[in-house]
Amino acid sequence: xxxxxxxxxxxxxxxxxxxxxxxxxxxxxxxxxxxxxxxxxxxxxxxxxxxxxxxxxxxxxxxx
Numbered sequence: 472x473x474x475x476x477x478x479x480x481x482x483x484x485x486x487x488x489x490x491x492x493x494x495x496x497x498x499x500x501x502x503x504x505x506x507x508x509x510x511x512x513x514x515x516x517x518x519x520x521x522x523x524x525x526x527x528x529x530x531x532x533x534x535x
Contacts, residue, residue, distance in 0.1 A: 475515040482508035 482505040489501035516522045 473515075473519070475512040475519065475521075478508050478512035478515060482506075482512065 485505035492498040
């Protein structure tokens, strides 16, 4: 299993915990943790060369 997949599994677990949380502070905390795990997964995909550092179609514009 890829490291980014493990990070995404962690994000899914946090989202499940957020759904079952008792109160808004805990729910927000788990949601922020899920966002952080997702960001780490995306970063790991980039580090592994699976995604481009520049989004497709975002090439710099040339003057002229």
